[in-house]
Amino acid sequence: MRISCPNCAAEYDVPDAALAAGPRLLRCARCEHKFTAALPEGPAEAPPSEAEPPEAGETPPDPAAEPAAAPEAAPPGAAASPPAADPARLAQDRLSDAPASPPDRFALAGWLLTVLVLAFAAYAGFAWRAEVMEAWPPAQRLYALFGLA
Numbered sequence: 225m226r227i228s229c230p231n232c233a234a235e236y237d238v239p240d241a242a243l244a245a246g247p248r249l250l251r252c253a254r255c256e257h258k259f260t261a262a263l264p265e266g267p268a269e270a271p272p273s274e275a276e277p278p279e280a281g282e283t284p285p286d287p288a289a290e291p292a293a294a295p296e297a298a299p300p301g302a303a304a305s306p307p308a309a310d311p312a313r314l315a316q317d318r319l320s321d322a323p324a325s326p327p328d329r330f331a332l333a334g335w336l337l338t339v340l341v342l343a344f345a346a347y348a349g350f351a352w353r354a355e356v357m358e359a360w361p362p363a364q365r366l367y368a369l370f371g372l373a
């Protein structure tokens with residue numbers, strides 16, 4: 225917050241954090257006048273939230289700038305067309321996504337590959353069931369389930 229020396233009116237920017245713990249004794253660098261500075265109000269919890277309002281309060285001249293802000297408020301009303309353009313953009317995106325079928329082809333290829341791998345595994349398990357059961361006896365139970373043992 226901004227603190228002014230009560231003796232010479234010299235202004236200093238004191239971090240709110242420095243005053244969060246409570247009032248502090250400050251010494252003016254210009255006139256060496258000693259005075260206590262504290263946050264405007266509220267407990268130590270408030271300072272973070274109060275740190276911003278003072279900045280807005282330090283710009284009272286802004287009311288004169290409001291007329292300048294008013295013209296800015298008008299464009300939003302005229303800016304109704306951009307939102308209307310968004311649906312068109314979305315439609316274009318969808319159209320652009322439609323030709324993007326290659327991913328689907330890859331997905332189909334991956335699915336077919338998976339089926340082939342599983343089919344080959346099943347065939348191998350059937351063709352070499354004797355070797356499998358010899359190398360991994362517990363597999364006999366598995367093959368017994370399918371009546372292949």
Ligand SMILES: [Zn+2]
Binds near residue numbers: 231233234255256257
């Ligand atoms: Zn002073």
